[in-house]
Amino acid sequence: MSVPFLDLAQVNATFEPVLSSVLTQVARGNQLIRGSEVEAFEREYAHHVGTSLAVGVGNGFDALHLIFQAYLSLGRLRPGDEVLVPACTHMATILAVKQSGLRPVPVEPDIDSFLMDPSHAETQLTSKTKAIVFVHLYGQKAIDQRVLDLARKHNLLLIEDNAQAAGCGKPGERTGSLGDAAAHSFYPTKNLGALGDGGAVTTRDPELAQLVRALGNYGSVERDQFQWPGFNSRLDELQAAVLRVKLKRLDLDNERRQTLAARYLAEIKNPQVILPTVVRDHVWHLFVIRHEKRERFREALAAQGISTMVHYPVPPHRQLALADWSTSSLPITEEIHRTVISLPLNTALTDHQQEKIIRAVNQVQV
Ligand SMILES: *Cc1c(COP(=O)(O)O)cnc(C)c1O
Numbered sequence: 001m002s003v004p005f006l007d008l009a010q011v012n013a014t015f016e017p018v019l020s021s022v023l024t025q026v027a028r029g030n031q032l033i034r035g036s037e038v039e040a041f042e043r044e045y046a047h048h049v050g051t052s053l054a055v056g057v058g059n060g061f062d063a064l065h066l067i068f069q070a071y072l073s074l075g076r077l078r079p080g081d082e083v084l085v086p087a088c089t090h091m092a093t094i095l096a097v098k099q100s101g102l103r104p105v106p107v108e109p110d111i112d113s114f115l116m117d118p119s120h121a122e123t124q125l126t127s128k129t130k131a132i133v134f135v136h137l138y139g140q141k142a143i144d145q146r147v148l149d150l151a152r153k154h155n156l157l158l159i160e161d162n163a164q165a166a167g168c169g170k171p172g173e174r175t176g177s178l179g180d181a182a183a184h185s186f187y188p189t190k191n192l193g194a195l196g197d198g199g200a201v202t203t204r205d206p207e208l209a210q211l212v213r214a215l216g217n218y219g220s221v222e223r224d225q226f227q228w229p230g231f232n233s234r235l236d237e238l239q240a241a242v243l244r245v246k247l248k249r250l251d252l253d254n255e256r257r258q259t260l261a262a263r264y265l266a267e268i269k270n271p272q273v274i275l276p277t278v279v280r281d282h283v284w285h286l287f288v289i290r291h292e293k294r295e296r297f298r299e300a301l302a303a304q305g306i307s308t309m310v311h312y313p314v315p316p317h318r319q320l321a322l323a324d325w326s327t328s329s330l331p332i333t334e335e336i337h338r339t340v341i342s343l344p345l346n347t348a349l350t351d352h353q354q355e356k357i358i359r360a361v362n363q364v365q366v
Contacts, residue, residue: 002305003344003353008188010348012195015245019195022241029237034217037240042200044247045184048167049176051202053209056235057216060163060185063199064096064133066233067159067181070211071131073228076157077102081130084156086116087317087333089135093161094316096183097133105129106317106325108332112277114288114340115142118150131157136165136175138311139191139257139285140278143178151179159183162202164285166192167250175281176202186235186243191257191285192250194239253347257284260345260354267358272297272365274339286311287345289361294339296366304360309342 012019026037038056046054057063071077079101085094087106097104108120114137121132132151134142143160151158158179162168166184168175176182186198201212211228214221219230261284265275274290288311291297298308315337317325343357 001353001356003307003349003357005307005309005342005344006189006346007348008193011193011346014347015249018245019242022245023195023238026237026241032237033234035237037237037244038235041235041240041244041247044244045200046202048174048247048250049182049184049202050172050174051177051182052204053202053206055201055209055213055216056240057199057201057212058233058235059197059199060161060183060187060190061092061096061199062216062233063183063185063201064093064159064161065100066212066215067183067201067208068097068100068102068131069215069230070208071157072100072102073211073215074207077130080128082126082128084116084121084124084129084132086133086135086137087328087330088114088116088315088336089137089161090163090312091316091319091321092163092185093133093135094322098322102131103128104325106328106330106333108330109137109336111332111335113140113279114138114276114336115140115279118146122150125154129154129156131159133159133161134179135161135163136168138276138288139165139168139283141165141168141175141178141280141282143175144280148178157181163187163190165283166190167254168283169281173281177204180205181208186239191254191283192243192246194246195242196239198235198239198243199233200235254283256347257345258282260284260349261287263354264343264345264358268361270362270364273361284345286342288340288342290336290339291341292339293366294341297364298341300364300366301357301360304356304364306357306360307344310340311342312340313337 160182163185219228
């Protein structure tokens with residue numbers, strides 16, 4: 001028996017026959033863009049996140065990009081302003097800042113939780129710093145009172161990248177409701193995944209929400225009137241219908257992820273393996289361990305039929321696309337990228353498969 005890292009077809013099959021039936025229903029209708037499914041999903045998702053407004057957009061990158069573009073249009077940000085971002089994150093977070101004409105400034109993470117360290121953020125502040133992006137990396141809440149105080153003290157816009165942490169936290173304190181605005185991704189493998197691309201922006205600020213919606217619709221509010229030079233980034237009716245089905249089970253799915261993670265944390269006992277540190281709410285988009293001899297450890301697991309992945313092997317400041325970061329000294333980020341391994345953790349993983357993984361992880365010495 002081999003264990004895949006993620007069998008997406010199997011995950012999606014658990015939503016049948018409802019999934020196919022809503023797809024058919026939308027396909028037979030007249031409205032495929034900006035219709036009742038998107039409207040209902042925006043309402044239901046905002047309610048789940050615990051904020052007043054949600055705007056469906058094309059994907060998670062666009063959600064971030066639209067937030068920055070909207071703040072630029074509102075005059076809350078200006079081209080060239082500095083935005084503090086985690087040095088250790090998905091490239092999309094950083095590219096969204098850069099593509100908006102802002103200057104991303106890397107901040108080192110905490111080695112144990114992988115999350116951006118607010119005390120490191122403070123050392124990167126300049127008079128040009130106007131915003132800070134926290135990424136709930138791997139599904140763990142990155143924001144606490146210290147972060148809120150930091151943002152308030154320095155008058156920074158606090159933006160959440162919630163691509164990896166849908167549904168994280170108790171109602172009333174969920175990720176996506178903690179800052180000024182939040183970006184969400186519904187990429188198929190995320191905790192709340194569509195059958196294609198999808199994303200959303202959540203906020204309590206009606207002016208920001210209206211602008212995000214307009215900018216993602218060519219800058220138009222009223223038909224044939226273009227107020228801003230926008231672009232096209234919309235959630236479509238098919239994806240919204242899928243997401244409405246999946247949102248109903250999100251809490252239950254996240255509980256299953258938490259059960260699987262708790263078992264890994266309790267039963268992995270290998271002195272070569274460094275387990276992740278849990279400091280706050282966590283919905284385990286990924287279960288990331290560290291190992292000094294990563295490649296040999298992965299090969300040994302693969303030899304036993306266990307697939308693992310690396311999120312992420314090359315740090316952003318070593319990517320050609322971020323040449324202006326190439327001289328940055330980011331030793332913690334490099335150490336994390338050198339040693340991390342993601343073990344399978346998803347809602348299709350069975351107890352039996354997890355037992356096999358734990359046995360192998362405990363047994364392999366390289
Ligand atoms: C997936 C992801 C994104 C980008 O989302 P897309 O929908 O793929 O554009 C942004 N940030 C983080 C942290 C992500 O994991």
